[in-house]
Amino acid sequence: xxxxxxxxxREVIIIGGGAVGMAVATSLMRHSDHSVKVFSADRHTAYSxxxxxxxxxxxxxxxxxxxxxxxxxxxEMRIDLRLESRVDSINLKxxxxxxxxxxxxxxxxxxxxxxxxxxxANINGCYLKNVFTLRTLSDAMKIESALSDASxxxxxxxxxxxxxxxxxxAKRNINTILLNRNSSILSHNIDPDMAESVQEHLESLGxxxxxxxxxxxxxxxxxxxSVTVASTEFPADLVIMSVGVEPENELASNAGIEIGxxxxxxxxxxxxPLAAGKxxxxxxxxxxxxxxxxxxTGNAMLSQVASTARRMAGVITNNLxxxxxxxxxxxNPWVAVxxxxxxxxxxxxxxxxxxxYIKIVTGIATGSTRAEYYPGGSKLFIKLxxxxxxxxxxxxxxxxGVKERIDALTLAIKKRTTIDELAxxxxxxxxxxxxxxxxxxxxxxxxxxxxRRNAKx
Amino acid sequence: xxxxxxxxxREVIIIGGGAVGMAVATSLMRHSDHSVKVFSADRHTAYSxxxxxxxxxxxxxxxxxxxxxxxxxxxEMRIDLRLESRVDSINLKxxxxxxxxxxxxxxxxxxxxxxxxxxxANINGCYLKNVFTLRTLSDAMKIESALSDASxxxxxxxxxxxxxxxxxxAKRNINTILLNRNSSILSHNIDPDMAESVQEHLESLGxxxxxxxxxxxxxxxxxxxSVTVASTEFPADLVIMSVGVEPENELASNAGIEIGxxxxxxxxxxxxPLAAGKxxxxxxxxxxxxxxxxxxTGNAMLSQVASTARRMAGVITNNLxxxxxxxxxxxNPWVAVxxxxxxxxxxxxxxxxxxxYIKIVTGIATGSTRAEYYPGGSKLFIKLxxxxxxxxxxxxxxxxGVKERIDALTLAIKKRTTIDELAxxxxxxxxxxxxxxxxxxxxxxxxxxxxRRNAKx
Numbered sequence: 001x002x003x004x005x006x007x008x009x010r011e012v013i014i015i016g017g018g019a020v021g022m023a024v025a026t027s028l029m030r031h032s033d034h035s036v037k038v039f040s041a042d043r044h045t046a047y048s049x050x051x052x053x054x055x056x057x058x059x060x061x062x063x064x065x066x067x068x069x070x071x072x073x074x075x076e077m078r079i080d081l082r083l084e085s086r087v088d089s090i091n092l093k094x095x096x097x098x099x100x101x102x103x104x105x106x107x108x109x110x111x112x113x114x115x116x117x118x119x120x121a122n123i124n125g126c127y128l129k130n131v132f133t134l135r136t137l138s139d140a141m142k143i144e145s146a147l148s149d150a151s152x153x154x155x156x157x158x159x160x161x162x163x164x165x166x167x168x169x170a171k172r173n174i175n176t177i178l179l180n181r182n183s184s185i186l187s188h189n190i191d192p193d194m195a196e197s198v199q200e201h202l203e204s205l206g207x208x209x210x211x212x213x214x215x216x217x218x219x220x221x222x223x224x225x226s227v228t229v230a231s232t233e234f235p236a237d238l239v240i241m242s243v244g245v246e247p248e249n250e251l252a253s254n255a256g257i258e259i260g261x262x263x264x265x266x267x268x269x270x271x272x273p274l275a276a277g278k279x280x281x282x283x284x285x286x287x288x289x290x291x292x293x294x295x296x297t298g299n300a301m302l303s304q305v306a307s308t309a310r311r312m313a314g315v316i317t318n319n320l321x322x323x324x325x326x327x328x329x330x331x332n333p334w335v336a337v338x339x340x341x342x343x344x345x346x347x348x349x350x351x352x353x354x355x356x357y358i359k360i361v362t363g364i365a366t367g368s369t370r371a372e373y374y375p376g377g378s379k380l381f382i383k384l385x386x387x388x389x390x391x392x393x394x395x396x397x398x399x400x401g402v403k404e405r406i407d408a409l410t411l412a413i414k415k416r417t418t419i420d421e422l423a424x425x426x427x428x429x430x431x432x433x434x435x436x437x438x439x440x441x442x443x444x445x446x447x448x449x450x451x452r453r454n455a456k457x
Numbered sequence: 458x459x460x461x462x463x464x465x466x467r468e469v470i471i472i473g474g475g476a477v478g479m480a481v482a483t484s485l486m487r488h489s490d491h492s493v494k495v496f497s498a499d500r501h502t503a504y505s506x507x508x509x510x511x512x513x514x515x516x517x518x519x520x521x522x523x524x525x526x527x528x529x530x531x532x533e534m535r536i537d538l539r540l541e542s543r544v545d546s547i548n549l550k551x552x553x554x555x556x557x558x559x560x561x562x563x564x565x566x567x568x569x570x571x572x573x574x575x576x577x578a579n580i581n582g583c584y585l586k587n588v589f590t591l592r593t594l595s596d597a598m599k600i601e602s603a604l605s606d607a608s609x610x611x612x613x614x615x616x617x618x619x620x621x622x623x624x625x626x627a628k629r630n631i632n633t634i635l636l637n638r639n640s641s642i643l644s645h646n647i648d649p650d651m652a653e654s655v656q657e658h659l660e661s662l663g664x665x666x667x668x669x670x671x672x673x674x675x676x677x678x679x680x681x682x683s684v685t686v687a688s689t690e691f692p693a694d695l696v697i698m699s700v701g702v703e704p705e706n707e708l709a710s711n712a713g714i715e716i717g718x719x720x721x722x723x724x725x726x727x728x729x730p731l732a733a734g735k736x737x738x739x740x741x742x743x744x745x746x747x748x749x750x751x752x753x754t755g756n757a758m759l760s761q762v763a764s765t766a767r768r769m770a771g772v773i774t775n776n777l778x779x780x781x782x783x784x785x786x787x788x789n790p791w792v793a794v795x796x797x798x799x800x801x802x803x804x805x806x807x808x809x810x811x812x813x814y815i816k817i818v819t820g821i822a823t824g825s826t827r828a829e830y831y832p833g834g835s836k837l838f839i840k841l842x843x844x845x846x847x848x849x850x851x852x853x854x855x856x857x858g859v860k861e862r863i864d865a866l867t868l869a870i871k872k873r874t875t876i877d878e879l880a881x882x883x884x885x886x887x888x889x890x891x892x893x894x895x896x897x898x899x900x901x902x903x904x905x906x907x908x909r910r911n912a913k914x
Contacts, residue, residue: 019893051830051888059889065830307886310893333885344885373508373522403890404861407897410883411865415872426867428790428801429764431508432516433860436476436767440864 012320013097013104014038015087015251016112017045019306020287022069023313024110024320029077032321037080039087039099044137046074050306052140053161054337056147057168063141090255092275095282108282108320111252111265111273115245115288115304125218130238134161135245143240150174150237154227156215157243158185160336163202165240167339170206177234178202179227181243183212188244189334189345193364194383194395201341245304247289257285262300264291269326270319271312284319286312295329295414296348296392297356303332333410335403340378342402346410347393350385360393361386361419361454363447367439369401371431382443384409386419389451405440423448469777470554470561471495472544472708473569474502476763477744479526480770481567481777486534489778494537496544496556501594502528507763509597510618511794513604514625520598547712549732552739565739565777568709568722568730569770572702572745572761582675587695591618592702600697607631607694611684613672614700615642617793620659622697624796627663634691635659636684638700640669645701646791647800648807650821651840651852658798702761704746714742719757721748726783727776728769741776743769752786752871753805753849754813760789790867792860797835799859803867804850807842817850818843818876818911820904824896826858828888839900841866846875846908862897880905 012028014021017040028034038045046069054060074081087099090111096103117133119126132143147153153169155162158180166178178185184192185199199209216228218239226233247264249257258274260266265273265285272279273290287309294301303309308330318325335344353360363384370377378399385393394409396402412422422444429436469485471478474497485491495502503526511517531538544556547568553560574590576583589600604610610626612619615637623635635642641649642656656666673685675696683690704721706714715731717723722730722742729736730747744766751758760766765787775782790803810817820841827834835856842850851866853859869879879901886893 048828048830048888050886051828054831054888059832060830068830305886306893307884311881311883331883333883335885335887335890337887337889342887342890346883346885371505371508373505373517373525374511375516400857401861403885403887404858404865407882407884407895408861408865408868410885411874412868412872414878414882415869415874417868417872421871424768425864425871426768426788426790426803427764427864428792428803428860428867429507429762430792430794430799430860431505431511432794433792433799436763438864 010034011105011107012036012110013106013108014110014112015097016040016114016287017042017081017083018112018114018287019309020112020313020316021110022046023310024112024316025074025079026077027313027317028320029079031317034320035080037082037104039082039085039097041084041086042136042138043084045081045083047137049135052134052137053164053168055140056144056165057171063137063144066137087251090251092255092280106282108284110316111283111285111289112287113248113251113289116248117241118244118246119241120214120243123215123218125220125224126241128218128220129223131218131224131241132238133241134165143238146238147172147174152235152237153177153240154179154215154234154236155240155242156227157181157241158209158211159188159242159244160186160334162240162242163198163338164336165242166202166207167205170202171339176207177227178207178209179213179215179229180209180211181214185209185211186343187351189349190343190395190397191350191383194381194397197381197397198338198341198343201339205339245288247302249289252285252289260291260300262291262302264300264302265289266291269328270324271316271327284316286316292327293329294348295331297352297358298329299356301332303330305332305334308332331410331413333406335406340399341397342399343397344402344406345393345395346406347391347413348385349393349395353385353387353392358387358392361447361450363443363445363450365439365442365446367435367442369398370433371435374431380439382439384422384440384443384447386447389418389420391417391419391422409440419444419448419451467491468562468564469493469567470563470565471567471569472554473497473571473744474499474538474540475569475571475744476766477569477770477773478567479503480767481569481743481773482531482536483534484770484774485777486536488774491777492537494539494561496539496542496554498541498543499593499595500541502538502540503531504594506592509591509594510621510625512597513601513622514628520594520601523594544708547708549712549737563739565741567773568740568742568746569744570705570708570746573705574698575701575703576698577671577700580672580675582677582681583698585675585677586680588675588681588698589695590698591622600695603695604629604631609692609694610634610697611636611672611691611693612697612699613684614638614698615666615668616645616699616701617643617791619697619699620655620795621793622699623659623664624662627659628796633664634684635664635666636670636672636686637666637668638671642666642668643800644808646802646806647852647854648840651838651854654838654854655795655798655800658796662796702745704759706746709742709746717748717757719748719759721757721759722746723748726785727781728773728784741773743773749784750786751805752788754809754815755786756813758789760787762789762791765789788867788870790863792863797856798854799856800854801859801863802850802852803863804848804870805842806850806852810842810844810849815844815849818904818907820900820902820907822896822899822903824892824899826855827890828892831888837896839896841879841897841900841904843876843904846877848874848876848879866897876901876905876908
């Protein structure tokens with residue numbers, strides 16, 4: 001750890017008003033006397049993107065609830081917040097950016113431009129009216145407005161947002177088709193065996209799930225009318241494209257900052273970007289626009305979870321103010337709430353293990369979140385993935401207690417926990433909140449039995 | 458690991474039909490061809506003791522629901538189950554026990570006699586009618602029957618059972634007084650600062666909590682009428698004594714088996730008891746009647762949680778059949794559900810640290826179980842206890858997500874997780890199930906700040 005002299009580096013410019021940008025801006029003003037300007041192309045700031053599907057689903061009463069801080073708050077914090085202000089270029093040599101024809105000097109620059117939704121190039125009709133992507137609060141509001149008189153919706157892409165949205169629209173009695181290219185839903189996050197129960201749950205909510213197909217065309221004159229899938233035409237009053245996001249990095253790239261194989265900005269452990277072979281000590285990058293590394297494989301990856309963004313914001317703030325802090329490889333734990341089901345994952349999936357030639361043993365268990373005689377419990381599906389006797393990945397699906405188990409298993413991977421340790425871990429018990437033996441133990445024991453059987457062969 | 462020859466050791470006698478006894482009996486018959494006799498003084502077997510307060514509270518509809526296996530099940534398993542059959546003596550030399558005037562030979566003996574409720578010797582009136590302890594299903598049924606026309610109850614002892622019962626009877630609109638010798642409730646499990654919110658919750662349910670007093674007398678002629686506390690007489694239609702339990706070990710002690718300082722049977726890592734300076738390889742002891750060791754302090758202790766019993770049953774079964782397995786020191790994670798609150802602990806408390814001259818730093822955080830804008834979340838109180846930068850204890854109180862966090866923190870202690878690691882752990886996030894940053898992180902950061910402040914002094 002090394003103390004930094006902050007007096008000389010007071011002019012901070014932040015590009016992006018999302019999870020990283022606003023967290024850095026706010027903590028800087030709380031703990032130091034920097035002058036902070038934030039430029040954001042978005043009309044809103046400091047709102048919860050992750051909450052948007054739940055406003056559409058009706059669990060949260062309105063979009064205003066998602067706005068965590070109003071603009072007055074930032075004014076009072078003396079943050080110079082410029083919404084709907086796109087930055088046009090970054091000039092590394094002169095330590096300046098330009099926006100709206102004006103140039104602004106920075107001592108320190110934070111690039112937190114986030115991601116943008118992917119639009120498949122090969123599908124006709126992507127730009128028809130009522131074909132939406134869901135990224136910003138404005139997007140969500142447009143979708144909400146279009147839903148008000150919709151009978152049919154087609155959601156293209158069954159990732160986190162697609163699946164959450166499908167549950168939300170089905171709950172509103174809108175005929176919902178969820179279309180996925182891969183043969184199983186949530187394929188970036190969980191293995192097909194675990195995805196099955198999520199798909200069944202979506203179907204029980206009334207969602208028609210079609211896997212293994214891409215849309216042939218999105219049809220309509222001005223406004224979308226239908227989507228053609230495998231020569232069948234499905235009526236659609238609106239279509240949501242949720243086939244993933246990609247880093248928003250044109251600005252960085254045009255400035256000469258290096259972009260990695262994943263499309264994210266290359267950074268070092270202090271979150272400095274690379275340009276002309278050197279890490280730029282006056283610039284920090286964080287959030288979905290950067291390339292991080294996966295702890296198990298060492299592979300470059302993009303992390304698209306708010307909790308990673310928030311941790312990066314912490315590192316950037318530390319490095320801008322006091323304690324030099326490193327950002328290490330991640331396990332990228334993820335949880336989504338799809339209808340009544342919670343779905344979570346951490347570390348690597350079986351699929352990723354296979355792609356990386358990692359030999360694994362898996363253990364699967366079905367349990368319950370309460371004692372069998374205690375009312376209100378729900379099923380819990382656990383999958384543990386071991387390599388060389390160490391836990392390297394885990395997936396959990398259930399009605400409650402998923403997020404906390406994923407967090408526990410993330411820690412278990414990080415701390416190099418063995419299959420024997422997990423098969424014998426102490427867990428606590430009370431009938432209203434658990435089984436006598438936690439299903440995580442059963443999953444580990446299942447994997448252990450497989451190993452013993454194989455050893456005997 | 459070492460394979461054992463099981464053929465010669467087929468006659469197994471188990472003393473005790475509780476969590477250890479029945480689990481060992483059942484797994485033995487599933488995985489081997491032993492002949493198993495179980496002797497139990499109790500009238501019922503294979504029921505959930507932990508569930509009893511929740512039948513009284515009305516969350517579970519009847520006591521029958523708590524009976525997990527009926528006697529026919531054990532008959533079909535070919536287990537010779539003898540209920541209401543007290544064992545009178547164990548003869549170590551002859552490898553036999555006697556019960557009801559008859560002698561029975563064993564090749565292997567399992568002693569799992571459990572605990573019995575403590576009765577304070579110095580209080581008059583403990584043996585009046587309607588003064589109960591809650592240990593067996595028969596006890597619970599008697600209490601339930603007495604509650605049916607009760608207006609006033611005094612519960613003596615605010616441990617796990619006392620606190621759970623107080624919430625249960627208050628819910629039934631019975632005037633409930635919970636009396637505790639210690640100045641804070643649940644004092645064996647959690648520190649006073651954490652107990653405060655539990656006490657407040659009990660009070661909000663209508664429980665009158667009196668701490669720092671023992672009853673002067675329990676009054677009545679034949680049947681209890683009142684309890685006198687600090688010269689005040691409180692009317693009582695029934696009284697429950699829940700001042701703790703002690704190992705039921707007369708049988709073992711009379712046989713010459715050594716009893717430890719805690720009152721539990723001394724065992725080695727294979728759960729063999731000690732007699733005349735030697736560990737007895739044909740005898741196993743498990744559950745609440747034995748003395749175990751606490752991982753952090755190394756101290757001898759009694760574990761009174763069903764999950765420890767269940768883990769011991771696993772070790773005994775393994776050692777009786779195939780894989781030689783050790784039972785190590787424990788962290789004894791514990792959770793209770795008191796009204797709408799879940800309360801959990803693992804490792805050592807501040808109090809225990811002080812008693813053992815362990816210097817600690819604590820971190821406390823208050824958080825929520827959901828995003829602030831997501832309906833239905835509840836407060837979460839976290840206390841982390843660090844010694845020499847390592848986590849050694851944790852306490853969690855909240856409306857949901859307590860058991861899973863205690864399990865995670867148990868693993869964290871076991872795997873020697875540092876304060877820096879916990880302050881920076883990755884956790885997952887979705888608005889319906891968590892805050893963006895888990896309160897566990899905040900608690901660790903709080904402790905870290907204290908350490909840094911102290912270092913600067």
